Amino acid sequence: MAKDKKLVEAITSMEDDFAQWYTDVVKKAELIDYTSVKGCMVIKPAGYAIWENIQHELDRRFKETGVENVYLPLFIPESLLQKEKDHVEGFAPEVAWVTHGGLEPLQERLCVRPTSETLFCDFYAKDIQSHRDLPKVYNQWCSVVRWEKTTRPFLRSREFLWQEGHTAHATAEEAEERTIMMLNVYADFCEEVLAIPVVKGRKTDKEKFAGAEATYTIESLMHDGKALQSGTSHNFGDGFAKAFGIQYTDKENKLQYVHQTSWGMTTRMIGAIIMVHGDNSGLVLPPRIAPVQVMVIPIQQKKDGVLDKAYEVKDLLKKAGLSVKVDDSDKSPGWKFSEQEMRGIPVRIELGPKDIEAGHAVIVRRDTREKIIVPFEELETKVPEVLETMQKEMLERARAHRDAHTYTASSMEEFKKLADEKPGFIKAMWCGCQECEDALKEEAGVTSRCIPFEQEEISGTCVHCGKPAKHMVYWGKAY
RNA sequence: CGGAGUGUGGCUCAGCUUGGUAGAGCGCUACGUUCGGGACGUAGAGGUCGCAAGUUCAAAUCUUGUCACUCCGACCA
Numbered sequence: 001m002a003k004d005k006k007l008v009e010a011i012t013s014m015e016d017d018f019a020q021w022y023t024d025v026v027k028k029a030e031l032i033d034y035t036s037v038k039g040c041m042v043i044k045p046a047g048y049a050i051w052e053n054i055q056h057e058l059d060r061r062f063k064e065t066g067v068e069n070v071y072l073p074l075f076i077p078e079s080l081l082q083k084e085k086d087h088v089e090g091f092a093p094e095v096a097w098v099t100h101g102g103l104e105p106l107q108e109r110l111c112v113r114p115t116s117e118t119l120f121c122d123f124y125a126k127d128i129q130s131h132r133d134l135p136k137v138y139n140q141w142c143s144v145v146r147w148e149k150t151t152r153p154f155l156r157s158r159e160f161l162w163q164e165g166h167t168a169h170a171t172a173e174e175a176e177e178r179t180i181m182m183l184n185v186y187a188d189f190c191e192e193v194l195a196i197p198v199v200k201g202r203k204t205d206k207e208k209f210a211g212a213e214a215t216y217t218i219e220s221l222m223h224d225g226k227a228l229q230s231g232t233s234h235n236f237g238d239g240f241a242k243a244f245g246i247q248y249t250d251k252e253n254k255l256q257y258v259h260q261t262s263w264g265m266t267t268r269m270i271g272a273i274i275m276v277h278g279d280n281s282g283l284v285l286p287p288r289i290a291p292v293q294v295m296v297i298p299i300q301q302k303k304d305g306v307l308d309k310a311y312e313v314k315d316l317l318k319k320a321g322l323s324v325k326v327d328d329s330d331k332s333p334g335w336k337f338s339e340q341e342m343r344g345i346p347v348r349i350e351l352g353p354k355d356i357e358a359g360h361a362v363i364v365r366r367d368t369r370e371k372i373i374v375p376f377e378e379l380e381t382k383v384p385e386v387l388e389t390m391q392k393e394m395l396e397r398a399r400a401h402r403d404a405h406t407y408t409a410s411s412m413e414e415f416k417k418l419a420d421e422k423p424g425f426i427k428a429m430w431c432g433c434q435e436c437e438d439a440l441k442e443e444a445g446v447t448s449r450c451i452p453f454e455q456e457e458i459s460g461t462c463v464h465c466g467k468p469a470k471h472m473v474y475w476g477k478a479y
Numbered sequence: 480c481g482g483a484g485u486g487u488g489g490c491u492c493a494g495c496u497u498g499g500u501a502g503a504g505c506g507c508u509a510c511g512u513u514c515g516g517g518a519c520g521u522a523g524a525g526g527u528c529g530c531a532a533g534u535u536c537a538a539a540u541c542u543u544g545u546c547a548c549u550c551c552g553a554c555c556a
Contacts, residue, residue: 297515334515
């Protein structure tokens, strides 16, 4: 990566204070504003447009696999939430309750959904009768509420936007297949659209979703070496079906329980984009997710013909399928450059009297700041090309960063030293018992991120207890 | 839920120790000059000092209470 030159004083440099840098970027890129309720934010147009693009891309991919969208209520009666024991224990500490309707106390309090498994189960119990009713492959786009103690924009807010898919299947095999299929949709989306490389794997029992038989996850690594759980897909087996009585009559006229899955991705991904790609000048958006891909910046725009040419370039690129804007505000060019960089707009086109006379424009890439002089007649082919190259190189750079911050430990001393000194993933063998998992948290401050599908044999024994190892596990400090 | 801190124009903060006319910078509005990496001039608008009670001739300032937020720990997409 090109050496970051800090051009704007208002953004703390990430080397000095990563957390402050993150907050500065979120504010300066005008993604959010704080509100009077802790952990609840206004998502401003620049932030919401990113979410809309995430929605469009994911929704399209979902529907290609047969997903249908639905909408279920915001409220869950307490009795419903309590039907599955592990589930309620997992979520009870962080739900918000509605106790009054108007001035009257409610007979039964209602929780604001922290997730909608129980509502879907209640619905499926009524809606599913026969094997002919299966599978159900539903998804909803909504917001959920979890009363977090510590909050951060996008990464952990009390209300957040997400999609939650909930499916019901006739067989365990089919449910497992759907669970893995959706994990793959998430992984492809992250890599191809967000340019964020991920590790696919399974969560340990300690880290899995409350009520799930198995939780699969994609884990990504932020620029500061901390891990971020970026999407999860759960296989519930028939546990919820038994708790909620979701049964169907099979072809042999026998009653069977359904097998269920759920999977979700949230506005947290906007935080991931910031922390994977951002630099000391602000946000850097991958071209495929950027709401505005090209900003045309006219120079000496009051001179004859400059603005006209800028609009002409905009129209030309719009016809080529790009999202383009002209910054025709009366700020100075320097201001506009900084603004475009803070907002992470992938490419800007500088256009002044000198360029117009010479018959070309100056294209500048946000990520590398590389300047490319392009004759006007080549713009409509060259700009899309530059955007594609940038998209590809952003993924490669992120992957190189992740690989450079992935370490291997085969002894406890080595493990602790790495956890202390080298932010990143640590790969190490594990015996499979929770005592060792807890001990690694206690002694090294890390949690298990996942048991990756791609296993390696680092050694034969658990890094903590020395007993025979069952799995290679990715460990790390997580957001 | 523990520990620390902060509440004063839209934002960042000074003023509080030692009570006495509410301040600065940035931003905002209008006009003009500028324009290839956050330009400048002139004129202007904008604040019941988080809230409540108390002490006092007088409270942003002292006392008590209360609410909110931020940061650090334990819990979490």
